[in-house]
Amino acid sequence: MPSLPFNAFVVPVVLLLGSNVFMTFAWYGHLKYKHAPLLTVILVSWGIAFFEYLLMVPANRMGSAVYSVVQLKTIQEIITLVVFAGFSAWYLGQPLKWNHYAAFVLIVGAAFLMFYEGPGAAT
Template sequence: MSGLLPPALVPILMLLASNVFMTFAWYGHLKHKSSPLLIAILVSWGIAFFEYCLAVPANRIGSATYSTAELKTIQEVITLAVFAGFSVLWLKEPLGWNHLIGFSFIVAGAWFIFQKW
């Protein structure tokens, strides 16, 4: 995979995929609140395994290009983007202007992390 894509893009794509798994692990069960909590925990744990299989190597690969603070910032911005889509598309919960403004502030904070002052 890393030979076909720019090295800076590989960890981002892997973190994006890992976030999809983790978002389903953490929040997917909310669409099925009638199932027993223990089942939700076990299923979520199983889904989270795949998140770790992507996130750990993404961070290892990404550390060749990004600092740890940059990797964590990338992770958080991806998490917000994935969560926003998940919330609207899977949980059918609308995002309000207040959410978008709050997310925008977080993205603005991320911009500062990547500045080389």
């Protein structure tokens, strides 16, 4: 079986990163503008989410060629947490506390288990 190019593994992750930036703004960006009418923020969020889909769908399509669907979803969730942590501190002004970091470490440990095949796993 020929080995896959490095890009086959990296491009889906980069697309997932971009899609998560858009989705985080779509879901949480309006919290800085609580005075804006709800219908307006819903429509703006849908508009932002369109760009998220332009990245997420190809990321999943390409990523499923090199990752299992469970691994792909795990990657997406870790990226979501990283993007949200930065967004929360930078954009919303709500920095993370020690317990948030501790919880994140536990989630990363769980993600490691998703990829771990164990000793003697078939190659």
